[in-house]
Amino acid sequence: MQVYATEIGKELKLTGPELLALEAASILHDIGKLAVPDSIISKPGKLTPEEFERMKIHPVVGAEILESVKFPYPVAPIVRAHHEKWDGSGYPAGLEGETIPIGARIISAVDCLDALASDRQYRRALTLEKALEIVVSESGKAFDPKIVEIICRRAVELERMARALPVDVEPVKLSKDLKIERGLAPDAGFEETRGSTPQAGSTHVAVSGTAARREIQKVCDFTQTLGGSLGVYETLSLLCARLKQIVPHDCVVIYVLQTDRLKAAYVQGENSRLFSSLEIPLGQGLSGWVLENNKPIVNGNPGVEPGYLNDPAKFTTLRSALAMPLRPPGGMRGVLALYALEKESFSKDQLEILLSIETVFAMAVENTLQCRQANVMNESLAGLVNASAAHRTRSETGELAVSTHGRPGER
Numbered sequence: 001m002q003v004y005a006t007e008i009g010k011e012l013k014l015t016g017p018e019l020l021a022l023e024a025a026s027i028l029h030d031i032g033k034l035a036v037p038d039s040i041i042s043k044p045g046k047l048t049p050e051e052f053e054r055m056k057i058h059p060v061v062g063a064e065i066l067e068s069v070k071f072p073y074p075v076a077p078i079v080r081a082h083h084e085k086w087d088g089s090g091y092p093a094g095l096e097g098e099t100i101p102i103g104a105r106i107i108s109a110v111d112c113l114d115a116l117a118s119d120r121q122y123r124r125a126l127t128l129e130k131a132l133e134i135v136v137s138e139s140g141k142a143f144d145p146k147i148v149e150i151i152c153r154r155a156v157e158l159e160r161m162a163r164a165l166p167v168d169v170e171p172v173k174l175s176k177d178l179k180i181e182r183g184l185a186p187d188a189g190f191e192e193t194r195g196s197t198p199q200a201g202s203t204h205v206a207v208s209g210t211a212a213r214r215e216i217q218k219v220c221d222f223t224q225t226l227g228g229s230l231g232v233y234e235t236l237s238l239l240c241a242r243l244k245q246i247v248p249h250d251c252v253v254i255y256v257l258q259t260d261r262l263k264a265a266y267v268q269g270e271n272s273r274l275f276s277s278l279e280i281p282l283g284q285g286l287s288g289w290v291l292e293n294n295k296p297i298v299n300g301n302p303g304v305e306p307g308y309l310n311d312p313a314k315f316t317t318l319r320s321a322l323a324m325p326l327r328p329p330g331g332m333r334g335v336l337a338l339y340a341l342e343k344e345s346f347s348k349d350q351l352e353i354l355l356s357i358e359t360v361f362a363m364a365v366e367n368t369l370q371c372r373q374a375n376v377m378n379e380s381l382a383g384l385v386n387a388s389a390a391h392r393t394r395s396e397t398g399e400l401a402v403s404t405h406g407r408p409g410e411r
Helices: 002-011 016-028 031-035 049-055 058-069 076-080 102-116 128-137 145-159 209-225 232-246 272-277 285-293 302-309 348-396
Strands: 251-258 261-269 279-281 297-300 320-326 334-340
Touching: 002 016, 002 102, 002 145, 016 076, 016 102, 031 058, 058 076, 076 102, 102 128, 102 145, 128 145, 209 232, 209 348, 232 251, 232 261, 232 348, 251 272, 251 285, 251 348, 261 272, 261 285, 261 334, 279 285, 279 302, 285 297, 285 302, 285 320, 285 334, 320 348, 334 348
Parallel strands: none
Antiparallel strands: 251 261, 251 334, 261 279, 297 320, 320 334
8 A cells, every 4th residue: 555655646746745644644544443343344245334334434533543643744634535536426525526635536546456456354356457447447436537547557566566564553532423424335335135025936935033933943843853863964954944945045054163163063055065174263254254243144255254265276156145143042152154146145034034043043953963962972981881891791701801910811
């Protein structure tokens, strides 16, 4: 950010205090995000309108912080205006054209390029070429055309130049409760859902949360009636088969937290081999974010699940996800994640259905996994008992005797 901004500033003949202010603002422009909850900053998906309202305060808060520092050059005005747009559709004040400080116009375009060419929680980094295409498409709308022209001409050169250093800032009182009136939507768009209407060709029949809870409870009661005759896979298969009729999807994964990583206890559907191999660190990926923040997510990007591997060969063809935390009373922690091949495949109504069955579903999963652990322990104990009995039998029949010196074959 600093290299791009200062080099562009020099080409636009900025000198003295203006250039120093631009250099500082290139490092500090997002410092106001200290006032935004981390769950919003790290969300692996698009923001809801409510989350975007919280995000929009950060230029104002950042300017307040920097005004208290009392720089000898005008850093705060750049930070306050770095989300204004050339056509006047930005925020917080709706400035347009050359009424936007030149430093803010530079930071705005460079910040966009940097964001597109960097890994984000909700997508992998774009190539520099693709990122430049998107910046060019916003020339004359979001960005000053003169600045876009310089970026395109010098991008390869500037990519090779030095990195910026972080700066410590003293905490001050922040305007966390401020409501910003400007700004229609984030550039990435809002989190979208299909609403309550099923997609064309879908056989899904809408159900209420109460009806869904009854259906899942029936499956739970049925599996309990069968006792230990069903294994873990069979039990969870029955649960998830009924779930698929309630909320259609192409893949389902039940993740369980083990130490600090989420591992798949059950996987069924598209890309199941990939998901069954994952060990997602708490807080990373989509499911790691859901569990750490104890919040569901609608139409998140499944592609970020294997993101912690940083391996381009580990990718998924699934395009949307609906996930919620599982926290049954027994203490198990996990995530139910439904994935679909189409974008924006899930609705808020379907999320409400999942939330209505969360307790029943989570308890069923926990009980099933506890039964597996108990069975494994019983089998181990039974093996020890059988081995001990066999040992005693052999000793009594003279097949094997052990002396006080521990030598076999002696009476």
